[in-house]
Structure formats: C-alpha cells, structure tokens
Amino acid sequence: MRLCWEGGPPPMPEPAPIDTLLLCGFLGSGKTTRINQLIRAGRLRNALFLINDFGTLNIDAEWIDAREDGVLRLNNGCACCGISGNLSAQLTEIRRWPGPPECLVLEASGVARPRPLMQLFDAARGYRLGRADTLVDLSAIRSLLDDDAVGDIVHDQLRDVGHILVSRYHAMPGGAADAALERIKAINPHARVDWLPPVAPPCRRQVSRRAMPSWPDFARLAKPASSIVSRTVHLDAPVDIERLESLLDAARVLLLRAKGMLRSHDAPADMLAVQWTAGELRLSPLPSARHQALVLIGKGEPGLDALVTCLETAVVNQNREK
Amino acid sequence: MNITVYPARRLYTMNPSQPTGECLAVRDGRVLSVAPLDEIKRLGDVVIDERYADKVMMPGFVEGHSHALEGIIWDYVYLGWFDKIAPDGTLWAGVRDAGSIQQRLRRSLAALPVDQRLIAWGFDPIYFDGARLDKRLLDAVSPEVPIIVMHASLHVMTVNSAVIDAIQVSEKQIDGIVRDSTDQPTGELQELPAMHLVFDHYGIDFFEAASTPRALVQYARAARREGITTITDLLNPLSEKAIASMRATTADPDFPVRLVPALNALDWEPGAGSERVRQAMRHNHDKLHFGIVKIVTDGAIQNFTARLMWPGYLEMASNGVWNAPPQVFHDMVQHYHQAGLQLHIHTNGDEAVEIILEALEEALTLWPRPDHRHTLQHVQLIRQDQLRRVRALGACLNIFANHIYYWGDIHRTRTLGFDRCQRLEPTASAERLGIPFGIHCDAPVTPLSPLFTAHCAHTRETASGEVLGSAEAISRACALEAITLGAARTLHLDHCIGSLEPGKWADVTVLDDDPLQGDKSLKEIGVHATLLGGRPTTHA
Secondary structure: OOOOOOOOOOOOOOOOOEEEEEEEOOOOOOHHHHHHHHHHHOOOOOEEEEEOOOOOOOOOHHHEEEEEOOEEEEOOOOEEEEOOOOHHHHHHHHHOOOOOOOEEEEEOOOOOOHHHHHHHHHHOOOEEEEEEEEEEEHHHHHHHHOOOOOHHHHHHHHHOOOEEEEEOOOOOOHHHHHHHHHHHHHHOOOOEEEEOOOOOOOOOOOOOOOOOOOOOOHHHHOOOOOOEEEEEEEOOOOEOHHHHHHHHHHOOOOEEEEEEEEEEOOOOOOEEEEEEEOOEEEEEEOOOOOOOEEEEEEEOHHHHHHHHHHHHHHHHHHHHHO | OOEEEEEEEEEEOOOOOOOEEEEEEEEOOEEEEOOOHHHHHOOOOEEEOHHHOOOEEEEOEEEEEEOOOHHHHOOOEEOOOOOEEOOOOOEEOOOOOHHHHHHHHHHHHHOOOOOOOEEEEEEOHHHOOOOOOOHHHHHOOOOOOOEEEEEOOOOEEEEOHHHHHHOOHHHOOOOOEEEOOOOOEEEEEEHHHHHHHHHHHHOOOHHHHOOOHHHHHHHHHHHHHOOEEEEEEEEEOOOHHHHHHHHHHHHOOOOOOEEEEEEEHHHOOHHHHHHHHHHHHOOOEOOEOOOEEEEEOEOOHHHOOOOOOOOOOOOOOOOOOEOOOHHHHHHHHHHHHHOOOEEEEEEOOHHHHHHHHHHHHHHHHHOOOOOOOOEEEEOOOOOHHHHHHHHHHOOEEEEOOOHHHHHHHHHHHHHOOHHHHHOOOOHHHHHHHOOOEEEOOOOOOOOOOHHHHHHHHHHOEOOOOOEOOHHHOOOHHHHHHHHHHHHHHHOOOOOOOOOOOOOOEOOEEEEOOOOOOOOOOHHHOOEEEEEEOOEEOOOO
C-alpha cells in the first residue's frame, strides 16, 4: 500500500519536467553537427546539451562563454557537458540543480539503442521525452548495416525512433541514395524521414572546385580481415595537395593512416609534415626535414599497391607535366 | 644506518640468479641482501628480527586487476553463492536457496536503523536454475522496509513491494520491468532505465562512494589480509575528488599497500584523459602510482555480454555488447599509445581481443615504441593465433584465472561448451610463448586472493570439482610468479616490485607454509603478515 499525505501542509509542487530531445545515431552520423545547428538556430532556451559520444565536446568556439567544472556555458543561455560514466547519477544531479534546465538535449553514445533511453526519459522523475531522432549518414548506412560487429545496433537505432534525419547524401549517385533509403524504410516504415541540408565543411583550406581524376574503386580492392601493411613512397617532386587529399579520402575504406614529409606544389620551398586520418588531412611546417616521403598504412596489399600507383602517377608526376 | 635482518625458514625471491635465500636484509626500505647472515654482516651493523624465523617469505603479491568498490560493497548485505571474506575478516557463507536468502535479510533487517533501506549485493541468478528471486520472496522478509538486491552483474536488481510502490513501477512502461502473467511487476528491474528509478528515488551511487578515503582504507585492509602489497584499482574516475582522496590516504605511513589507479578512459575525451593522467602523475610517490589507462570494450561471458566470435553462445542467439563503437576503442588506443601512456584493455571475448589486436597493430606500426607493455585484461577466450599476435606485438596479458572455479561449470554447460572451456584462461600457452603475464581476481567480482587465483591456475578445478582444460594448467612456481613478478611486469613496475632483489622495495608476503614444498594446496596456505618497504604492516 502506498503511503498518502494526510493532514499538514500540501507537498511542494514538483517543478515542470525537463523536456528531453534524444539524438541517436552511429559514430559519424552527424550528431555533433546537429547539436551545433540547434545551438545556432537559437530556438532552444535554457537548454542543457549532454554529450555521450566518448569524443571532444566539439562545440563551435564562438558560442562558448565559459568553461567550469566540465560544463561549457554558452552565450545564448544554454550549457553543454559530457556524460561522466554514470548517467543515472548525472540525471539525478541535473534535476536537483538550483536552476535546472528547461530542456535537455542528450547526444546518445554511438552504440546506444534508442528504445531503452526513450523509456528512461518517459519514466524518470523530473524528465519528459519530447522527441527521439536518429541521425543517419546515408552514404555509410548500408555498409554499417552489413557490418557484423555493429549492424544489429545500427538496425535498432533506425527501428526505434519516430524521426530519422538523413545527411551526407549529396555526393551519392541517385541510385545509391535510393537503395540506402529503401533499406531504412524497410526497417522502419513509419518513421518520418527528413533530409538535412548540406553542411559546409570546416574550412581548413580553400575548398576546390577542380575536377579530380577518377580514382580506382578502393572498396572493391579492400578485403575483410586483411593484414595491415605499409608502403613508403619516396617523392621526388612537390605534391598537389588537393589531389593528394582527394586520393587518400577515396581510399579511406582500406587506408588507416598516412604520414610523412613533403613539399606542396603551391609553395615548393617549404617542407611540410603531413598527417592523414579518415576524413582529415593536417599539414604543418617542418623546416628540419630534408627528404620527401609518405608512409601509407592500410589493410591488404592489392589496395595499398593501387594507392601507391595512383600517388606516383596522378599526384606527383602530374606536377612535372605542368 | 642499521640493517634489519629477518631470518626465515625459507625465502623465495623470484630472481632467477638467486632463487632462494635464508634471510632478508633491509635498509632504507629496500632489499639489501638475501644472502646468508655471515655475508650480510659484512655490509654493516645488523639488527636481527626473529619474528618470521619459522615462516616462508615471498615477494609481496601484486594484484593487477581489482576495484576499490571492494572497499565499500561490504557495507551492504552479501547474498552471493560462494563463501567470501569481508575486509574485516568476517566469513560470509554463500547463500544457495531462497530460505537462506530470506534468513540473512531478516537478520540484517533486525540491525537496520529506522527509516533506512536494506541493500544487498552479489546475488548471481545463473546459479538459481528455474526459481527466480522476486518481490514475494522479499516481501516475506518485509513488505514495508524497502529491500533492494543488486545482482552480481550490477545490471539487474530485485526489489520488494515497498520499493515498487514508492517508485510507482506498475505505471511505468519500461522493457526492463519484468512482469508476471497478470502484468504485475515481479520485482525484477533490468538495466539502467528501470534501475534508475530506484537509484534516483533513494539517492544510491555505489561508484561515488568507492572513491572515499574510508573505502580506500577498507580496500587496502582486504588486500593486506590476502598478502597483497601492491593493488591496482583498474577503473578509477580520476576526478579531482578521487585524486585528492587517494593522495591523502596513501600519504598515511600506515596505509599498508601501494596503490595503482587506472583512468577509466570511457569517462574522458581522449585529449583531456591523457592530460589528466599526466597531471596526476606529478603526485606519484612510492605508494601511489598514476600512469595507466583502462579501456573496457565488452561485457562478461557469464552475463552473455562478452563479444564472441563464431559459434557465439550456447544458450543465446545474440552476441554480447560493446561499451562504445569499436572505432572509438580503436581511436582511443591510437591516442593513448601516442601519448606515451600504458593501456590496460578489458577484452573478455575473442571478438573483443580481435579488434584490440588490430588497433595495437596499427598503433605500433605507426608509432613503434619499445617495451610499451600494453596489457590485455581478462582474455578469457583468446585463441592460439591471437596469442601469437600478442607476442609479436610485445604486449602483456593479465588472465582471469580464478574464473575457472567460479563459472567454469556454467561455461561448459550454458555459455561456451566443452571445447572452448579447454582454452579458457590459457596460462600455459602464455608461458610457453614467453608472453609476460599476470593472473588476477577482479574483486569484488571474485574474492581478492592471489593464492586462491594461483591455485586455480595450477589446478583448473571448477566449483563442482571438475578439471577443465588441463593442458592449460601451470606449475605452482609459474603461478606464484604470475601473482608477483608477472603482475608487476604488466604494470611496468618490475624495476621496483615483484621480486626480492637488491635495490627493490622490500615488499614481502610472509606465509605459514612453503608454497613449493609440502602437501598443502596453494589455497590452504595461510598469509601470516606483509611487509611494505621492509616494515611490518598493520591494520590501517
């Protein structure tokens, strides 16, 4: 039997529950980009963004006012912090803040299934689930669904929610985008699918409009469970950096890292250190270096050899032709 | 400066050049000599302390994988299947049927202060075939006082009607609320969404409590009782509060162990995590050693949450769980390796081992580093080809050897089957391949007891008395090395602990009997005392 309040003053009214937006989606699906969009749009007031993706709190610097005890105070009245291990304890604590947020945006971990989290916020004292979205990188969704290690999680992330937000479809051939969308609809025919507008990449360098050579289909050369091999390419001429980045990005399915020292075609007098990880090419001055070389590390010999050939013929030698 | 000499019946050093001795000479907290007394006297004036003259001395035991939660969990009522000893030395018999569970709860209830809730831990449903712990069983103890029984996995709890009513369970729609055929909650609450209702209502946070000085003192006390002189808390938040607590506690000259906390990498953005470890390392002293990082990839085999390769689980079609996307683990390995820190990576299932080996192969191809000693933890199901890759990478293993005893029978019949149980905890293969390895207990999951862990690695006996995988059994001597020098190597601390060699800290475990001669099994040998830096320890 429940104990009821009998006599005495009535209990204090419970504060309004914190309206919660869940953002789910696999690693790289664009959750952080979405959070920055929401901050920029300015429609959320007194919101707390809670990030649980094991990565940097990657909030655009222009919005950050202050950083205190792991909480970023944003200049639009919102705040942002990371989940520190124990979500249960953190939700209890947030609810008890002297000025609790009106709205919570939870960026779920990339392996979180939405359904338990939706139920958590439906039931937890002091919270109310407003909406649950799953973000999808359309260009990657089919390979993720077919991945033995994570396919079941990605499937559930699509199945559980009412809204699916699709991004990174712009460079896909029409047929591929349609096929990917069909896979999604087969898993969750009832979800509303919204197409997110393209996001301008963070401009580290001028984005080129130049046409790039058509690179080999590295996906066909990549073999699962291939051993890791490395190749060292000695360069005897400056490099076309845009072509290099285009080539390395095209080979991302099998290329793990590239690093080395080279001269750029644009400024051949300066030696640069180059570091490439999937989707990011970083260059920094390296005046002490003398020789140009690039180390490529990836999975499987056929793919890496094809990459070396392209590098030698289309990225380095093409400079000499000019 | 005087030399203190402790004569012993026998002294095992773990130093291949001088494997045994007759007495231990200590100066400035370090081993000066293990030579015969006449030789020691040439080194200076000696004071002879005869208190261990009829005992056997060994290097202090090094526990390379346990949790400070051990220091707080005994505040609650133990309901596990196996007998266990609390840090204060109390023997808690295992409870093996509903009546015993109720009896223990009733006794604890009688001592409970008014307005408190009764919390219990350690209940392992995998041993209760058929019958489920439910609210009726707990209501028979008390329908009014809130009763919360945490299961051993920490992913499930069972509560009584007082709790169900207080948090209005009946009205909630959560998959983890188990219901009977009439749609009434049975009292079992599974996973965070359901358990959060209880934690939130009663303000329970076990992990926060594990960082307090009191928990650390209890933890050290439990370790000392079992002959441990260096203990690893292998999943520490490394919050400001936790660091302050560890600094204050270990600064006490009477704190009886050296403490090695590992950063819980999943709590940190990698850049901030490595920075936090670097900052903490400035506070390192003889009894507190920061510098290692823990990554937890998958779950546990007995909970059906470890990630297995083909053919998966016997009784479960689905595979286990990842605690983060595999790519996150991969990137964390690259980051912390580049940052020059040492990684300890929880990998129970063979699929978890596989993704971490790939990550380490990439990291070491890109940034070769001699003697990195990244260590794979648990590695219960690691395959022979994976062991060879571990050796090729120069990595270490810390093997969950006592698991054979606690869950071996379950693994043979319900989770893995006969064949894969032959290779569980493959200590002999690690030895044959020359991979540096330790063995561990993972307290409070299993009891903190290096001698019992060594006994399990030597005998491979399950709780029912069956021997599982005798080809992977190791000798007593090898098992003793694994709980001393082997574990010290996995922590990169073998230059100062793990063996009794001149120059190393004089950390000693004093045993009642000879572990290498005589009829007593390793688990029956009593720990008489420990010395830390040559000084007999006491209760902190």
